[in-house]
Amino acid sequence: MKIIESASNFSEGRREEVVREIVAQAENVKGVWILDWSMDSDHNRSVVTLVGSPEPLLNVLFNMTKKAAELIDLRNHKGEHPRMGAADVIPLVPVMGSEMSECIELSKDLAKRIGEELKIPVFLYEKSATAPHRENLSEIRKGEFEGFFEKIKDPMWKPDFGPDQVHPTAGVTAVGAREYLIAFNVNLGTDKVEIAERIAKAVRHISGGYRYVKAIAVELKDKNLVQVSMNMTNYKKSPLFRVFETIKREAQRYGVSVIGTEIIGMVPMQAMLEVAQYYLQLDDFGINRIIENRVMDILAKEGADR
Secondary structure (H helix, E strand, C coil): CCEEEEEEEECCCCCHHHHHHHHHCCCCCCCEEEEEEEEECCCCEEEEEEEECHHHHHHHHHHHHHHHHHHCCHHHCCCCCCCCECEEEEEEEEEECCCHHHHHHHHHHHHHHHHHHHCCCEEECHHHCCCHHHCCHHHHHCCHHHHHHHHCCCHHHCCCECCCCCECCCECEEEEECCCCEEEEEEECCCCHHHHHHHHHHHCHHHCCCCCEEEEEEEECCCCEEEEEEEECCCCCCCHHHHHHHHHHHHHHCCCCEEEEEEECCCCHHHHHHHHHHHHCCCCCCHHHCHHHHHHHHHHHHHHHC
16 A cells, blocks of 8 residues: 655645635545644644545645635735745655655646646645756745746746746645655744844754754744744754754853744654653664554554454
């Protein structure tokens, strides 16, 4: 059985009824399972994590994109997180019985359908990118929805699929195959966004930080706090605990403390195991020592033997 994951991002985090209608496109669909969905009012963004077999999953992702285009008007959208589309980004991640090469081809199929049927320009990113300058999602998204009406006229930013003009309300969408990504946010005990900006600069790769970290500063106005909001694109090479410790040390320079963290969506068990190993100083401890994992292995083996 082939299983693929998608943690798709939609530009709505304040109207729950809208997010629920988008999520509803995945409910009761054979071969697709909703693992998690969340919404953030400050970011004005929601993340829906699904797993499923390739064909039904792609159909669901298309229907979710269609529903988002019907219900979200980016002309009236503001939030702390950069965005360029109602369905902003749709990743495909190989999980079980599938390969990255297959996810790349599936991403092209989905992008083609969105472009042709919904008339939304689509850019392929990460492993699916058709040019080096399109691999990094932040480079594609630069200028956001408002800036894309001019940006799309540049031959360098001709869409991979769909029309050569921005959808007037749904913007543009990025679709691509990639490795697991962890959305990890660190809240700081200050309302000074310039401090969060300096710390984000210290940890993000593009400004000299960790190779697999993308980071921005975000104001949490309802909490009177600021946040370093990160995408960890390879937790194996840039571990959560190492980046977190760097943020703590940088914050101390400004007399600021870390008052909380959050993970948006799902996270691989191995990533959290590494955090436990680091902070508990565990020796000779691996995933085989996690009881739920051992039970699942036993049940899977028994099922295969029957």
